[in-house]
Amino acid sequence: MSQPEFRTPDIGIDSVEHQARLLRLWETAPGIRGFFSSVDHKDIGIRYIVTAFVFLALGGIEALVMRLQLAGPNRSLLTPDQYNQLFSTHGMTMIFLYAAPILSGFSNYLWPLLLGSRDMAFPRLNALSYWIYLAAGLFLYAGFLTGNGPNDGWFNYVPNAARDYNPGLNQDFYALGMVLLGISTTVGAANFVVTAFRTRAPGMSINRMPIMIWGTLTASVANILVVPAVSLAFFMLWLDRQFGTQFFDPAGGGQPMMWQHLFWIFGHPWVYAIVLPAMGMVSDGLPVFCRRPLVGFSLVALSTVATMIFGFGVWVHHMFATGLPGLGLSFFSAASIAITIPSAVAVFAWLGTIWLGRPVITTAFLFFASMVLLFVIGGVSGFMTASVPVDWQLTDTYFVVAHLHYVLIGINVFPVVGATYFWFPKMTGRFMNETLGRWNFWTMFAGFNLCFLPMHLTGLLGMPRRVYTYNNYPGWGALNLLTSIGAFVFACGVLLFFINVLKSARTGALAGKNPWDAPSLEWSVPSPPPAYNFSIIPTVASRHPLWEDRLGDHGIVSSLDRGMLLDTHREALASTPLDATPDMILEMPQDSFAPVLLVLGLSVIFIGLLLKVWVAAGAGAVIVIAALISWMWPRRSLLQREPIHG
């Protein structure tokens, strides 16, 4: 097992023996053992995607029940308490348990394939981020299913979340569950950052990375910086509730506004984190169906980063009505108007790509293209609320509900569904059904707009958010009925999507390596990819390796058939951050149970904290420490210690 400190890796071409060697090195064990110990990014990616889609369905059902209640004035299907738990759980589910994890799932699956690498930088950490997500989701839903779901909205303002006004376990489930989920987000983000900067294929200089890498990378950097704000806020809330601290209680010198600042300092970057990767998917997928490279590639990459940087400076626009001084409001209003600019760059790039290309209308294309319109509709309603005096009338009405659903469904759900149609052949080796896909698209598109377009008017007529019922004021009943009908149509569309996925996985038409004749590296490996992704480490010479022969650059061409073999151990290649010059051979870990054990320990801690059984929390901590020490134990195989000791 001992290795010299330096080695010249063999360079060669592919062969059957070579692939067999790699398969032996990389394949996950079968059965239950493999299921719990796998560190393969493709397994983890699919798990994230499936779990997130389950939460999408749950959140959608919650919304449908709410829409039944709101379909007419003064209905009594739900009690106020039930409604409050439904709308809060709906928000929490969609924003935390669906929107971010689905993008983590696609990113996890695709990144090493896009980057020409064998796996993510930290495979065990990758598994950990998924298991913590699952544990947190189960923890949070245990609350909801026992009648202790979050009940103060997804942004959970104090003092309504404090114990005086919220004595049950609802807030404790939410607070502790969010702290647990924050750990998953943080370690996942760390993985993406290091992977992007250190494990790209040789020659994939930073300006050659696909936009999806830029999107998820930007989101990850942001998450590393802002998730602690919300974790701290929730932890402080839990302390206020259970230990009588005075962080937010004005009677003790606390500040209710501090909750809002801490929450939105996290919350605003978060909403960009749940759309920028999806915008990246559109930026990478749409050009394939327009048969040309993306217009303004560099600008789109830079605008992704710029949007997030601006995104750190606009959080107060969620707090315009809180009585802050005018000077501060002006700054944040100006920043919120200005942030339209980098977002608009992507829109113009997409429009230009369609106009200058030759669109091929597939279901994936329809979802990607329609997203452009939905993005703009959501964007302009955001532009309206960016103006402080206008926002003073629009905020906390259904206008904002319309805005947030256009941006979240339009810039996350539609691209995700498109991405599924696009990458499904790569993940499963089968196409999704195109006829069903058209029905899927048009039902979702019609239902979505029928549901949410009228909502702008509902808001302009003054209907406030988060009300379990309303009086029969002129227009409110009819508009709400339209919205409710649209919601059910939209849900049918989503159902068609799920049916298409399940059906096609079994009986879809077979697809080869590159069914869409797409340009990026993932389309150069078999469908589905083998456990080791690339048998030959590719050397990249442009943004579109598989289109080089057509784009006629006559410069240096990527080398996909000849390159480093790296088949003596489970190995991957590290390269420099900017130019991607190879600079290290990485020993990759074998499958491991440590992540699962660690999550079991974490779960015991959090259940102990929730029920205030401190012994259990302590026992959980011991399990966590033991699992961590075993995980971090220096291993010879990973070259973390000297080969001979003594």
Next chain:
Amino acid sequence: MSVSSWGFPFGYLDSSGPRAAQIVPLTWFTLAVSVVVCIVVGVLLWHGIRRRRAAASTDMRSIPIETGGSGMRWISVGLMISAVPLATTLVWTMVTLAAVAGPPKHPGLVIDVTGRQFWWEVQYNGDQPSDGFTTANEIHIPVGVPVLVRLHGGDVIHSFWVPKLSGKTDAIPGQTNLSWMQANQPGRYMGECSEFCGFQHAHMQFEVVAESPTEFAAWRAAQLQPANSPTTPAQERGMKFVEYRCGLCHQVRGTLAGAVNAPDLTHLLSRRTLAAGTLPNNAGNLAAWIEEPQVKKPGSKMPAQLLTASQLSDTVAYLETLK
């Protein structure tokens, strides 16, 4: 033609006071820009997809890859065009904000409003304590006079919003926020709580009644009076019952009922609605409300009263005198 003829009580594109009116043109402008942008993008998208689209075919390889121009002009022209409405909105926003934000230097009236779960406590104070009184859920103001509203948070965060007169301002515990409004013509203007505050956030409306200065003065003088004395035996029994029971939470000035946790009932019958807009104020609703508040407004702070029929009728008889 003003939009008010449509009769949308909470709509704010039709306003009745300068603080709201100055926001309306900017709102229409940004709305118009938004609609135009959406239509333009929609048309571009539609035509862009249709004009050079490939015939229906699953063989992508038959459609050649082409660069066909860098397309940078799409971005540069797009950004240049976008900059115009954005810059306009920015400047117009700052101007409007400066015009409407600051509370008036010389308000004609100052009132203190405290948001509570789930009603609005309104205090009119004067130079002396005897000039002041408290009421609930119905605010009267003189027409044409800027009114300073000092907002207090009584328990959780609520938000004070009268769409036709003014934008929203939150009532946050631990601090006093200032808002202001002015009505140009007499009328009843609906208001509602606009920050989720618990179970009955949906039923926390209030009304601002703008009237001529003389009418306002008359209303104010009437509100200052203590409660009417009972005249019939039923009312007498009712008053005793109110002092003993309702007085645990409510105040009726001039009687022994003096708690301040719930709406002041001294002039209950002068208000148009009960329970912060939940029910129109008439004898039948009053009786129903007192009997089963948790049925009409589940989660409100008034517990079920479990009265006998005679207790209920005596109480209602007395309360009906509190004009």
Next chain:
Amino acid sequence: MGELAVSEPVNLPVGPLGRHGTGWWGAVTLIVSEAALFVYLLFSYFYTAATAHAGWLLEPAPSLTRALPNTLLLLASSVAVWIGERGIIRQHRSQALLSFALALIMGAIFVYVQWLEWQTRSYGLGTSSYASLYYLTTGMHIAHVLVGLIVLAAIVMWTALGYFGPHRYIAVSSAALYWHFVNLVSVLVFAAFYLTPYLGFGR
């Protein structure tokens, strides 16, 4: 068809070499996240103070007798860890073991003295927002120190087992980085709670 980009045969380091390796960068990103946590803690302190009434500062003239030497002790432990890391690199195992063990002891003393400091306070966790912020911030710091002590103990154990040498010691570098981070935080926490009152903050 253009010229093929070829990976020339090149001599590459294998695995983490010294402090160069993906694990080091992973530690850096996680430390950045923890640093952000303390930024938000200090933000909470200064924000609450700025919007508080007079007399909010329960410690307008905090005693430095325990806190200052304690902070310096922790900084000294950073020096010890640095010396220990150099001992690993130069294969002076006893220097490494002694230095890491010394740092461990100094860290433990720090925790104990901080606990004593808490005992001297006349207010508890729930007395006021100042009290809550003081205990939470210093408590979070102590929690990070305790994690650091566990990490140091593991480093001591692995050093004693002879795992590390001139090429393979990435765990030591990552642990050292974490320890230095925790100590930097102690300086900032000390400055915020113990020094800014003397500079007029909170009056």
